Amino acid sequence: MVCADRWNQEGASVQIQVEKCISKAGGGALPETEIQSYGVALESTEITVEELESRMRNLSVPVIGRIKEGRFLPDMRTFSEEGIEYLATQIRHVMERKT
Numbered sequence: 001m002v003c004a005d006r007w008n009q010e011g012a013s014v015q016i017q018v019e020k021c022i023s024k025a026g027g028g029a030l031p032e033t034e035i036q037s038y039g040v041a042l043e044s045t046e047i048t049v050e051e052l053e054s055r056m057r058n059l060s061v062p063v064i065g066r067i068k069e070g071r072f073l074p075d076m077r078t079f080s081e082e083g084i085e086y087l088a089t090q091i092r093h094v095m096e097r098k099t
Helices: 002-009 049-057 080-097
Strands: 014-025 033-044 067-070 071-073
Touching: 014 071, 014 080, 033 049, 033 080, 049 067, 049 071, 049 080
Parallel strands: none
Antiparallel strands: 014 033, 033 071, 067 071
């Protein structure tokens, strides 16, 4: 949460909020099993949530999330420690891109 607060105070064109979410394991012996998790909700002031999702999906290593309440929400359960650093770097990268 501290990192998200600092990022938001820097005047970035994307607001970040860490929030609880529910993941679902799908298929096999665990169809639709709910797993408590946390997501990083991203909301841009410059591009649509659909454009943000598209940019994240089209990275060389795609970042996959869902759209919820007008925000892009990657589930942090799916990220390794290195992946968290990658996510932070790529958020800046996709928001600096002009087209």
